[in-house]
Amino acid sequence: MMKEKEPTNNQAHTVRMPIVIAITLVAGMLVGANFFGGQARMNSVAKGYSKYREVLSLIETSYVDSVNTDSLVEFSIKKMLEKLDPHTSYFSTSEVAAARSQLESxxxxxxxxxxxxxxxxxxxxxxxxxxxxxxxxxxxxxxxxxxxxxxxxxxxxxxxxxxxxxxxxxxxxxxxxxxxxxxxxxxxxxxxxxxxSYSINASFMIDNQTGYIKVDRFTESTYDEFKSALSTLKSQGLKRLMLDLRGNPGGYKDRAEKMVDELLAGEKLIVYTDGKGTKYDSQTFTQNDGIFEKGAVIVLVDENSASAAEIVAGALQDNDRALIVGRRSFGKGLVQMPVTLHDGSELRLTISRYYTPSGRSIQKPYSLGKEEEYEKDYDQRLKGGEFFSSDSIKFNEKLKYKTVAGRIVYGGGGITPDVFVPRDTSYMTKYLTELFSKNIIREYALTYTNENIKSLEKLSFKEFNKQFNVSDEMLSELQKVAQQAKVKATAKDYERSLAYLKGQIKALVARNVWQRKKAKGYNNEYYQILMAYDETFQKALQNFDKAEKLAHGEIVETLTHSGK
Missing domain, CATH: 2.30.42.10 (PDZ domain)
Structure with missing residues (x-):
């Protein structure tokens, strides 16, 4: 299913250039070598610019065929940036609006x-x-x-x-x-x-003391949404919080910092940046009385949690405020400065690196100009078994750091969880993948909802969740829709995916019923049903005792720390 506000990429396995805006600049600011000073650099840039202008002029005046020099300039800029880090990027005037819209409210x-x-x-x-x-x-x-x-x-x-x-x-x-x-x-x-447009997808009480908030990205409104959600949960008896940042590609740095400030007491370091010289160096500390500074906190992350999401996870981990559960995060720790050029296009130039309070660089390793190699990191993690076994995670002893309380954590890119949860692929089959890719499950759930809306609306969600079961008749109808779309299953694949398939249908029917009644973007019913099939969520619930100890200043045993 898709929203008019943005396309949905189901079960995305990569995070490509997460949009991070760390510093707001006045539109039209000129980018020059004097960013970092030095007459030698100025002379080098001047010589390069002169040569480039000379070649472009010769093409315009003397090349045998007619050419569009604007397109040549666009091409040359993008090729030039390929020699830099993987996250310095250029957006043409036609691309700028779409890129910015991802972070608007x-x-x-x-x-x-x-x-x-x-x-x-x-x-x-x-x-x-x-x-x-x-x-x-x-x-x-x-x-x-x-x-x-x-x-x-x-x-x-x-x-x-x-x-x-x-x-x-x-x-x-x-x-x-x-x-x-x-x-x-x-x-x-x-x-x-x-x-x-809402960036918080769900906010509800799991039980009479445990709250759950899922943040999809860090946009203009994320901090305000988070404060509102957190305050509502607190009024409902919140004593333990599960903050889900899985699949969150990042966004505005300051919204992430403010989120941390609501959870972390005192004057504590949240994140610092380090660039060339000192111009873009910064340190951010907590400074306000937060809504939930006491009580256990668990943060869920995975390989698609990046940038601002990693700032939150790293700050709470290094300050021993939260237990991090899941898998190692993406490792996007380069800070981009957005610069609007004279024609409305935009350069996002990497100017510094993010570091967690303990001194860990969030950025995973890369080589200048080797973006293809950088993008293979996901495949290397997959082939190396890191998604499925904690024993496959390689720790660099030269990048060993300590949290405020003395727990050992490791650098090397991304935030390594305190509690590892392997990726669950037991239910994933070719059949299920095709059903998702062709939107068959969503379409069937929508049709079923519309045909049964009167009886469904008579139920409260609590009654629905307890009473409603996906019947054999419903599954038969789904298979007919799938066959019409030329999607067939082997008996083995069908049985392997059956439990999860039932869960998806039930969750989508619930979403279709209760989403109609809401002006906000919460999908609480959908996530409440899928919790039963979410191993990371279930593992997190089982580890709140460790999170409770952290909240009381005790050192606990984690993936990277023995607890001794």
Whole structure:
């Protein structure tokens, strides 16, 4: 399923250039060699610029064929940056808006979540109180066209859909819709408006003392969302917190720091940066009275937790404030400075490195100009067994550090957890992968929900979770949908994936029922059901005794520390 605000990448196995904005600069600031001073560097840059301008001028005036020099400049900039670190990047004017939108707290659009199934766009949810909900668009409606442009067929993709549904607030888009059970095509004119975008996906009490918050990324609104969620949970009896940062690619550094400040008492170091010279060196300390400075905290991370997420995990680990559970994080510890160039394009230039309070560099090793080698790190971890066995994690004794309380932690890239949880692939089969890739499970769950909505809405979620079971009849219907999409399963694969498949269907049905009733973006019901199949979540629950000891200043045994 997809949201109009952004495409969803299911079960992503890599984090490619997580967007980290550490320093806000005035638009139009010139980038020059005098960033770091030195007449020799100035002379070198001047000579290089002169040569480049000379070659470009010769191409423009004397090359045998007509060429677009603007495209040559774009190409040459990107090729030049390939010789630097893996995270220095350039965005053309057409790419800047999309890159920035990932960190904004909202967008202008029509307010729907959609799913593409069999080359057709289906409305999963018209956001409560949004423009589409206001004109009567409903879950299950099929989008046929937008402003006369067809939204069916093999050419339909997320880029096309976003281009037609998004637009300046106050502008209109005419949609043609087919509704199941009704004849003909319905026409709706929707006036676009500001649609809020949420970075916290779930916030609820697991039991009468344990709260759970899942943060998907660090955007403009993340800190405010986190404070609100944390305050609500505290009013409900929060004494232990599970903070889920799995799959979080990062975002605004200062939002991550403020999140730490809500959990860590006193004046403690959160993170520091070190660059060339001292211009971009910084230290950030806690300074405010936080909402939850006492009580056990567990932070969940995995190989797709990066950048700002790693700042949070590293700060809480090094200050012995939280128990880190999961697998070693991505290792993105380079700080990018965004610079808007004169034509509106943007350079994100690496200017320093992040370090945790103990002195660990978050950044994993890399060689200048060898991005392909850098991107193979994931495959190397996979082949080396690191995702499945803690014994396969290699610790560099030269990069040994100590937390405030004296626990041993290791550098070398990423945040190594205190409690390791192997990746669970027992249920993953080719059959399940194809069901996910073709959106079959989501589409079946949506159809089932719409056909049974009256009876489902009579139940409270608590009653639904206790009483509802995915029947053999439902599974048979799912298989028919899968066969129509040319997805078949062997008996072995079907049995292997069956329990998880049932869980997914039940979770998605719950999401479809209760999401309609909410103006906010929480998917609490979905995650509450999937907890039973989440080994990292279950392992975390079992280790709150260690987190409790940490909260009381005791040293505990962890993956990298014997506790002696």
């Amino acid at each position: 909202g967008f202008d659009g029509i307010g729907i979540e959609f799913n593409v199934f069999n080359d057709t766009v289906y409305v999963v949810n018209a956001m409560l109180g949004g423009p589409s909900d206001a004109v009567g668009i409903k879950s299950g409606d099929r989008l046929v066209s937008a402003d006369g442009v067809s939204l069916t067929g093999q050419k339909v993709n997320s880029a096309l859909i976003f281009s037609k549904l998004r637009g300046p607030r106050g502008s209109e888009v005419t949609l043609e819709i087919v509704r199941k059970g009704e004849k003909g095509v319905k026409v709706f004119t929707v006036t676009r408006d500001r649609i809020p």
